[in-house]
Amino acid sequence: MTTLIAGFEAEGFQQRLETYFEKMGKVLGGNGVVNAARRSSFATYAMGLLGEGDRKSMEPIAARASADPKLIDAQHQRLGHFINDTHWSDEEVRLEAARHALQYMTVRNPISAWILDDTGFLKQGKHSVGVQRQYTGSAGKITNCQVGTSLCVATATDHLPIDFELYLPKAWMEDKDRREEAKIPNEMEFKTKPELALQMIDRALKNQLPKGVVLADEGYGNSKEFRQSLRSRNMDYGVSIASTTAVWLVDRNGALRSKRKSVKKLALELGEKGFRRTMWRDGTRGLLHARFAARRVVVGTQRGRAPREREAEWLLMEWRDGESEPAHFHLVTLPANTPRKKLVRIVKERYRTERAYEDLKGELGLDHFEGRRFAGWHHHVSVALCCYAFVIAEKLRAFFSTTRRQRGTRSLRIPSGETFPGFLHHYSSCDCSPSQHMAPTVPHLPPREFVSLSRQTPPSPQENGIPLMTQ
Numbered sequence: 170m171t172t173l174i175a176g177f178e179a180e181g182f183q184q185r186l187e188t189y190f191e192k193m194g195k196v197l198g199g200n201g202v203v204n205a206a207r208r209s210s211f212a213t214y215a216m217g218l219l220g221e222g223d224r225k226s227m228e229p230i231a232a233r234a235s236a237d238p239k240l241i242d243a244q245h246q247r248l249g250h251f252i253n254d255t256h257w258s259d260e261e262v263r264l265e266a267a268r269h270a271l272q273y274m275t276v277r278n279p280i281s282a283w284i285l286d287d288t289g290f291l292k293q294g295k296h297s298v299g300v301q302r303q304y305t306g307s308a309g310k311i312t313n314c315q316v317g318t319s320l321c322v323a324t325a326t327d328h329l330p331i332d333f334e335l336y337l338p339k340a341w342m343e344d345k346d347r348r349e350e351a352k353i354p355n356e357m358e359f360k361t362k363p364e365l366a367l368q369m370i371d372r373a374l375k376n377q378l379p380k381g382v383v384l385a386d387e388g389y390g391n392s393k394e395f396r397q398s399l400r401s402r403n404m405d406y407g408v409s410i411a412s413t414t415a416v417w418l419v420d421r422n423g424a425l426r427s428k429r430k431s432v433k434k435l436a437l438e439l440g441e442k443g444f445r446r447t448m449w450r451d452g453t454r455g456l457l458h459a460r461f462a463a464r465r466v467v468v469g470t471q472r473g474r475a476p477r478e479r480e481a482e483w484l485l486m487e488w489r490d491g492e493s494e495p496a497h498f499h500l501v502t503l504p505a506n507t508p509r510k511k512l513v514r515i516v517k518e519r520y521r522t523e524r525a526y527e528d529l530k531g532e533l534g535l536d537h538f539e540g541r542r543f544a545g546w547h548h549h550v551s552v553a554l555c556c557y558a559f560v561i562a563e564k565l566r567a568f569f570s571t572t573r574r575q576r577g578t579r580s581l582r583i584p585s586g587e588t589f590p591g592f593l594h595h596y597s598s599c600d601c602s603p604s605q606h607m608a609p610t611v612p613h614l615p616p617r618e619f620v621s622l623s624r625q626t627p628p629s630p631q632e633n634g635i636p637l638m639t640q
Contacts, residue, residue, distance in 0.1 A: 170375055174495055178313060180408060182563075183630075185463050185563070186559070188222065188523050189269065189559050190208070190211070190215065191491050192265055192269065193208075193211055193215075193262060193265060193266070193445065193555060194207070194208035194211065194253055196257075196258065196261040196262055196265050196267075197257045197262070197518050198210060198256070198257045200594070206247075207251060207257065209246055209596075210248055210250075210251035210255075211251065213234050213244070213247075213248065213250065213429070213556050214227075214230060214231070214248055214251065214356055214552050215536075215555060215556055216228075216234070217229075217231075217233060217234060218229030218533045218534050218552060218556045218558070219301070219457045219533070219549075219559075219560075220233065220558050224534070224537055225533070225534025225537045226538060226539040227248045227249055227529065227539045227540070228239045228245055228533070228539075229324060229538070230248060231244040231245035231247075231248055232245075232272035238367050239331065240530060240551060248539075249307075250525060251254040251550045252540065252545045252552075253447060253540055253542050253544060253545040253548070254544075255548075256544075257548070258268060259547045259550075259551045260372060262551045262552075262555060263331060263332055263551055263554050263555070264331075264376050264558075265383075265555075265558075266331075266554055266555040266558035267322070267329065267331040267378065267554075267558060267564055269558055269559070270558035270561045270562045270564075271322070271329065271378070271379070272561075272562075272635065273328050273561070273562045273565040274322075274324050274329060274561065274565060275324065275379065276565070277326070278325045278327075279324065279379065280322050280323065280324055280325055280378075280379040280380065280381045280418070281323060281324060281325060281380040281381050281515065282321070282322070282323045282383075282384050282515060282518045282519070283321070283322055283323075283370065283381045283383045283384070283404075283405075284321040284322075284323055284328070284379070284383075284384045284385065284518065284522045285318070285319070285320055285338065285366045285369075285370075285384065285385040285389055286318075286319055286321070286386065286518050286519070286523075286526075287305075287306075287307065287316050287317060287318045287319065287362060288305070288306070288307050288314070288316070288319065288523050288526045288530075289305025289307035289308055289314040289315070289316055289317075290307075290311070290314055290315040290316070290317060290535075290536045290538075290593070291305075291307065291308060291312065291536065292313050292315060293313065293316055295313075296350070296541050297539075297540075298315070298337070298341070298351035298353065298541055298542060298543045298546055298548075299313065299315045299316070299335050299336060299338065299351075299543075300313060300315050301313070301336045301338050301340060301341070302314075302626075303318075304337065304571065305314060307526075308517070309438065313545070315335060315336075316335075316362075317333045317334065317335055317336065317550070318333065318334045318335075318336055318366055318369070319332065319333045319334075319369075319522075319526075320332040320369040320370065320373060320521050320607060321331075321525060322373075322378065322379070322381060322538075323381065323518055323521070324524075326371055327561060327565070328521055328522055329524045329525075329557070329558060329561055329574075330525050330554055330557060331373065331378070332366040332369040332372060332373065332524075332554075333369075333541065333547070333550045333552065333554070334366075334368060335546055335547065336362055336365060337353065337357070337359065337360075339359050341353075342351055342357070342358065342359040343359075345434060347400070348453070350541070351541055351542055351543050352542045352543055352544060353543045354543070361387065361392075362388060363388075363389050363392045363394070363395040365379065366385070366389060366395070366398075367395070367398055369400065370383070370399075370404070371402075373604070373614065374402065374560045377548065378522075380404065382404075382405045382406070382407050382501075382515055383399055383404050383405065383406040384407050384515070384516065384518060384519040385406070385408045385409070385519070386408070386409045386519070387410060387411055389408060389554060390406075390408025390409045390410045390499075390500065391410055391411055391414075392395050393468070396500070398608065400480070400502065403639075405501075405502045405503060406500070406501070406502055406517075407500070407501040407502075407503075407512075407515050407516045408500055408501075409497065409498065409499050409506065410432065410494065410499065410500055412431065413431050413432075413433070413626075414431065414432050414466060414469075414498065414500075415429045415432075415467055415468070415469035415493035415603060416429065416430070416431075416432055416435065416466035416469055416484060417429050417437070417466060417467045417469060418465070418466055419464075419465040419466055419467055419481045423481065425467060429469040431584055432486065432498045432613065433494075433495070433498070435484070435486075436462065436486040436488075436494070437465070437494060437495070439462050439486070439521045441460075444460035444461060444462045444486070444488050444495070444497070445459055445460060445461060445462070445509065445529050446461075447458050447459065447460070447461045447509060447510055449510075449513050449514045449517040450514070450517070457517070458490045459487040459490060460487070460489075461479075461485060461486065461487055461488070461508045461509060461512075461513055462485075462486045462495075463483055463484065463486070463512055464483070464484050464486075464487075465481050465482070465483060465484075465505060466481065466482065466483075466484040467479045467480070467481055467482075468482070468500065480502070481505070482500055482501060482502045483500065483501040483503060483507065483512055484497075484498065484499070484500060485498070485499040485500075485501055485509075485512050486498055486611070487499070490510050498513075501515070501516065503515070505541070516560060519539035527556070528557065528620055529553055529557055530558075531555050533553045533557060533560075534553065535550065535553045538550075560570070572581075581592045
């Protein structure tokens with residue numbers, strides 16, 4: 170396995186993996202033989218994503234899981250049925266995975282941010298559900314792809330993707346034949362990416378996951394409806410906005426100053442003296458820093474309400490090195506006494522999500538799904554998210570001092586900027602040759618019969634030295 174612990178505190182790994190799959194099996198639904206088949210297929214598919222292999226679509230997974238070549242076709246059909254045709258709840262499976270990882274993530278640091286973003290799934294044909302020529306940051310251009318909108322939760326040190334929605338363009342939603350071929354539910358209607366994002370946020374709120382400041386790029390932040398919807402849900406946000414966004418300055422007494430102007434014009438009027446250099450974290454190539462200015466403003470795009478009745482919020486203006494003028498702007502609804510450094514650090518947390526995408530794609534086959542159905546895409550993503558949650562939990566287990574003391578193991582010191590041995594390395598998903606696998610195979614991997622998932626009583630987090638997440 171290329172993405173899990175290799176050698177360091179790997180004791181009990183097989184039992185923890187079996188216990189984790191047992192948790193997943195309980196929420197897959199079905200009774201008796203039906204549930205047993207789902208458990209087996211889930212375990213086989215998850216092991217295929219966690220294990221070696223350049224391609225992690227159904228056929229290669231089936232081939233690697235079959236000791237006898239004559240059984241590959243039957244295994245492929247079972248996996249295809251499980252992913253494309255079986256009715257199990259993506260929400261429940263993803264929630265169980267999120268809770269598993271969060272109980273380890275929140276031991277040292279609280280959840281500080283909910284991060285919304287989208288990523289592309291490059292395709293060659295035109296039959297995969299939702300595919301069309303559209304812009305994706307994964308390629309940096311307009312290309313033939315699917316686009317998935319995601320929700321990640323983050324602490325100061327870790328990111329966890331917990332939910333995904335596939336964006337379905339209007340051309341797909343208005344084409345009856347394509348909807349039928351991809352098995353898109355009849356009740357589904359076209360939704361914009363911000364609307365899909367709110368759908369995921371509502372699920373997370375309903376399931377009482379620990380809240381954080383919602384972070385998003387201009388694709389979401391430019392929508393005043395999206396921002397207002399977050400505030401109506403009592404959620405703070407830190408979102409990027411266009412340079413043309415109009416605002417009024419607010420003085421210390423809460424009164425509006427001067428006339429309404431664009432955020433770019435306001436930044437230019439401040440000049441270089443109005444900006445202060447701020448560092449937000451230590452990156453692999455040194456300190457990450459830029460010049461910032463922060464002012465309290467009222468946004469001038471809310472019709473129907475007088476400016477003085479609108480909520481004041483922070484405008485964070487960024488002037489990066491090498492740029493001739495300020496070009497990046499953010500609205501943040503944190504309190505008026507929030508220091509500039511804190512505003513910068515919370516807004517910059519969003520950019521680390523790309524690392525999670527790279528791991529999901531480069532190591533766990535997130536973008537390797539070759540099926541064409543709507544349900545199949547979401548089921549594949551759900552299993553990938555489950556695998557990622559397990560990896561995060563395993564990574565954190567190895568660094569809990571309480572667990573190390575109980576087991577009598579030594580502390581592992583990692584120099585600044587170095588990677589954790591045996592864990593996910595962060596490199597571009599398009600460059601994942603076998604020579605870049607970061608760790609040897611985990612010793613004593615579960616035998617093939619492991620996919621039957623024995624029903625042993627799982628040890629509690631307290632027994633492992635880890636407190637339960639409070640909700």
